[in-house]
Amino acid sequence: MENKQFSGDHLDVLKELVNIAVGNATASIADLLQAFGRMHIPQITISDMEGLNRHIKNSIPEQQQNYVTKQLFGGVFSGEFIFVISDSSALNLGYHLYDADEPPSEGDILDAVIELTNILSATIISRLTEELNTKVQFFVPSTEIIAGNDLISPEDLLNYHQIIIISTQMEFEHQNINGQIFILTKDEMIESLKALIDQKLEELYS
Amino acid sequence: MPTIPYPNILLDALEIGVIIIDDQFKVRYWNKWLEINTGIEPAKIVGENLQTFYPQIDYKVFSRKIRTTLRLHSPTFYDASLQNRFLEIPRTKITTSLLTTMQLQVTIAPYIPEQSMVMVSIYDISDLHELKLNLQHQMQTIAKLNDELYREKAIIDSNLLIAKIDSDCCVLEVTQAFVTFFGYKRESLLGRPLSYVFGEGSIDFDSKHMRDVIASQQRWSGEVKAFLENGDGIWLDAVVNPITDDNHEIRSYTVIFHDISDKKRIELLSITDPLTKLFNRRKFDEVFEQMIMRQHWNKDASFSLIMIDIDHFKRLNDTYGHQVGDKVLMETAQVLTQTVRTGDVLARWGGEEFACLLPDVNVEKALHVAQKLRSAIEMLDIPEAGVITASLGVSLYKIGDTEESLIQRADTALYRAKENGRNRVESY
Numbered sequence: 001m002e003n004k005q006f007s008g009d010h011l012d013v014l015k016e017l018v019n020i021a022v023g024n025a026t027a028s029i030a031d032l033l034q035a036f037g038r039m040h041i042p043q044i045t046i047s048d049m050e051g052l053n054r055h056i057k058n059s060i061p062e063q064q065q066n067y068v069t070k071q072l073f074g075g076v077f078s079g080e081f082i083f084v085i086s087d088s089s090a091l092n093l094g095y096h097l098y099d100a101d102e103p104p105s106e107g108d109i110l111d112a113v114i115e116l117t118n119i120l121s122a123t124i125i126s127r128l129t130e131e132l133n134t135k136v137q138f139f140v141p142s143t144e145i146i147a148g149n150d151l152i153s154p155e156d157l158l159n160y161h162q163i164i165i166i167s168t169q170m171e172f173e174h175q176n177i178n179g180q181i182f183i184l185t186k187d188e189m190i191e192s193l194k195a196l197i198d199q200k201l202e203e204l205y206s
Numbered sequence: 207m208p209t210i211p212y213p214n215i216l217l218d219a220l221e222i223g224v225i226i227i228d229d230q231f232k233v234r235y236w237n238k239w240l241e242i243n244t245g246i247e248p249a250k251i252v253g254e255n256l257q258t259f260y261p262q263i264d265y266k267v268f269s270r271k272i273r274t275t276l277r278l279h280s281p282t283f284y285d286a287s288l289q290n291r292f293l294e295i296p297r298t299k300i301t302t303s304l305l306t307t308m309q310l311q312v313t314i315a316p317y318i319p320e321q322s323m324v325m326v327s328i329y330d331i332s333d334l335h336e337l338k339l340n341l342q343h344q345m346q347t348i349a350k351l352n353d354e355l356y357r358e359k360a361i362i363d364s365n366l367l368i369a370k371i372d373s374d375c376c377v378l379e380v381t382q383a384f385v386t387f388f389g390y391k392r393e394s395l396l397g398r399p400l401s402y403v404f405g406e407g408s409i410d411f412d413s414k415h416m417r418d419v420i421a422s423q424q425r426w427s428g429e430v431k432a433f434l435e436n437g438d439g440i441w442l443d444a445v446v447n448p449i450t451d452d453n454h455e456i457r458s459y460t461v462i463f464h465d466i467s468d469k470k471r472i473e474l475l476s477i478t479d480p481l482t483k484l485f486n487r488r489k490f491d492e493v494f495e496q497m498i499m500r501q502h503w504n505k506d507a508s509f510s511l512i513m514i515d516i517d518h519f520k521r522l523n524d525t526y527g528h529q530v531g532d533k534v535l536m537e538t539a540q541v542l543t544q545t546v547r548t549g550d551v552l553a554r555w556g557g558e559e560f561a562c563l564l565p566d567v568n569v570e571k572a573l574h575v576a577q578k579l580r581s582a583i584e585m586l587d588i589p590e591a592g593v594i595t596a597s598l599g600v601s602l603y604k605i606g607d608t609e610e611s612l613i614q615r616a617d618t619a620l621y622r623a624k625e626n627g628r629n630r631v632e633s634y
Contacts, residue, residue: 032274097267111285115271122280138281140311 006194011044013197018042018166021127026170028123033116035096037172045165052163052184053152059167059180060084060149067110068151069117071141073125076134076192079164079185081121081141084151085113089177096175110143117141120170120181132196133203162187223293223310223328226317229272231256231265234323243295243308260293267291275314275324284312286331297332309335367442367463370449375400378458387465389435400461403432424448429466441470479554481532482539490553490561494609497551497563503603510572512562513599513616514542514579517628519558526591531558534591538583545582547575569602569633576600576631584629595629602633 022039030036047055060066065087072080085093090113094104097112104112121138129136166183185193210216217224218238226235233256236248251259271282284291286309295308311329362368363381370379377395385392388403395403427445434440443464448456477489485493497509516522516538523531535558542560546552551563562579564572576598583596599620601612619634626632 028278032270032277097270098264107285107288107291110287111267111291114283114285115267115274118271118280118282119274119278122274122278122282126278126280140283140286140313143285143287 006046006190009201010194010197013200014164014166014193015042015044017128017131017200018044018124018168020131021124022168024127025120025123028119029116029170029172032119033097035172035175035177037170037174037177039171040169042166042168045167046190047163047165049152049163052165052182055165055167056084056151056182057149059169060151062149064149065145065147066149066151067113067143068146069113069141069143071117071121072139073121073136074139075129075136077129077132077136077185077189077196079183079189081117081125082151082182082184083113083117083120083179084182085116085177085179087145089179092176096177113143114141116179117143124181124183132193132200134196162190164190164193222330223295223326225256225326225328226323227256227272227326229269229276229322229324231268240328244293262294263292271314272322272324275316276319276322279316279319281313281315283314284310286311286335292326293328295328295330299332304336304339305332308332367465369395369400369403369461369463371400371459371461373456373459377403384463387434388432429470440465440467442466482535482554484539484543484560485551485553487553487556490551490555490563491609493551493553494563497565498603498607498609498612503605506568507566508568508603510564510567510569510575510600510602511612511616512564512572512576512579513555513613513620514560514562514583514596515598515620515624516558516583517595517597517624522591522594530588530590534586534588534594537586537588538594538596541582541586542579545579550575567602569600572600572602573631573633576633580629580631597623597628598631599623600631600633 019042022042026037026039045051045055067085067087067090069083069085070080071083072078090109091104093112093116094109097115098104098108118141121141125136125138164183164185166181168181170179170181171177214235214237217235220237220239223240223243224235224237225233225240227233233251233254236246236251241247246259256263257265271284274280275282292310292312295310297303297305297308299305308330309332311331313327313329315325315327317323317325363383365383366381367384367387368381369377369384372378376397376399380392380395385395388395390403425445425447427443430442430444432440432442443466445462447460447462449458449460451457477485479486494511503509516534519531519534522534535554538560539552539554542552542562546562547564549565551565553561555561562575564575567575580596580598583594586594588594597620599616599618599622601615601619603612615634619632622634623630623632
């Protein structure tokens with residue numbers, strides 16, 4: 001979808017800021033969870049719900065069973081943070097964080113996924129909003145197990161018009177953990193994000 | 207500089223549990239909600255290590271969450287979707303409770319990071335969790351019912367002959383069994399009148415009958431004759447049921463068919479003479495009795511009984527053999543069937559004798575029909591048997607007659623016809 005509000009400069013700044021935030025997240029995970037890995041350079045696209053649906057379907061295999069954690073964040077820059085991790089990666093994460101001899105329980109796995117999501121969302125979003133000189137409030141995350149890549153319900157497809165999709169992939173090879181991150185903001189956020197980036201640009205070039 | 211003078215009053219007024227704790231698990235604050243719900247007084251726990259009171263908590267995980275909170279200056283959470291992973295707090299709810307301990311939602315937020323202190327907020331989400339469990343249970347029940355429904359639908363679809371029709375008798379849906387049984391393609395049936403399925407020649411299942419039923423918006427059942435795509439005739443038992451919507455308005459109809467061709471064949475065998483294919487004596491007696499029972503007969507519109515006996519049949523049998531005799535009986539039955547009027551009832555009475563009931567006649571009409579029958583037999587061309595003739599006795603129902611009296615008079619007339627030279631008609 002052609003974006004009439006976001007200029008190339010805006011997108012470049014946002015990409016740079018998200019890059020810094022994602023780098024921060026990798027460091028935090030290494031420090032807090034003793035998991036060393038890397039994150040891919042984030043992709044930023046502006047789309048509608050249909051586009052988001054296509055994007056998710058292209059990013060996540062159809063046959064995969066996933067733990068999907070969604071966490072809302074509010075403030076001048078608000079939206080939804082989604083972390084998708086396959087069941088095998090989630091199991092490995094459970095083993096890693098609970099380092100039990102026996103396989104981790106379903107509760108352990110869910111809590112481990114929530115914990116990782118906490119760190120990812122807090123680092124990425126907090127750092128991003130910090131760079132943009134604004135504050136953010138996090139809401140309680142919730143996880144559901146979804147078979148396949150149908151993460152967007154048909155009702156949701158009708159609700160939003162424009163969405164900024166920030167997506168990246170994290171890999172912890174040693175622990176064999178992979179996940180997909182989607183940060184979604186809708187309609188009116190584009191304008192406020194644009195204003196925040198404008199301020200940042202002014203700050204940088206003044 | 208504190209902006210609220212008495213923060214402890216605030217924390218005690220909250221309807222959630224609040225613990226202020228450091229990264230060594232030393233409790234710094236234990237609010238009123240926790241005192242009431244855990245039975246542990248703040249005086250006993252504040253300044254103590256939480257591990258003493260709650261050794262079952264996974265402190266490695268708790269420590270990591272505190273560290274994450276302090277490091278990131280951001281809240282962390284426990285998963286609240288399955289079993290409780292933090293404090294075990296008994297639940298006092300007595301009615302309809304699935305949970306004996308509270309389901310908690312736990313948020314760990316930074317309090318004074320410089321002193322490694324965090325604030326743990328504990329929300330009782332048991333009611334919500336119970337609703338979720340109930341909903342999951344209901345969803346499982348619905349899924350199970352759906353599976354059963356699907357299986358039963360599959361059984362119905364593959365075994366029962368069902369058509370859904372609209373008020374114009376046009377087909378909306380048909381089962382696979384229906385398609386297979388009638389030998390049509392589903393696409394060729396949808397949207398077409400149901401009478402199309404039953405062939406042009408089917409008068410029993412003309413839409414009229416069905417349309418009347420549909421117009422009356424009632425349930426109907428009955429037997430219908432239909433034709434398969436290959437032209438074979440079959441008998442079906444049909445039940446028509448209106449389908450109503452939530453406002454009780456009829457939206458469509460289901461027609462459930464059951465193949466009763468075998469039953470009809472057996473029924474036919476039980477009332478048919480195997481040689482001549484005419485009604486047998488049992489069926490004739492039944493019809494005769496019904497005709498006597500009718501009350502509307504009078505002098506001008508009565509009914510008549512004709513007894514027909516093939517002349518010299520014993521001699522014919524003896525001379526030419528039983529095969530020729532049987533052929534004469536069959537040919538005679540056929541010519542009589544072709545000659546009687548629609549609505550007349552013809553049967554093999556026994557041996558070489560036939561009986562015919564003629565409704566709505568007077569003497570003249572009865573005699574006229576009898577003469578036609580006699581003449582038709584005389585015209586029979588059976589080379590191996592020579593000329594065949596028959597004698598006929600006619601009696602007309604009069605008020606007070608019984609089956610026996612009517613038969614006796616027809617027999618007497620038949621006897622007279624034989625006496626008077628055979629190949630003739632007499633009445634009595």
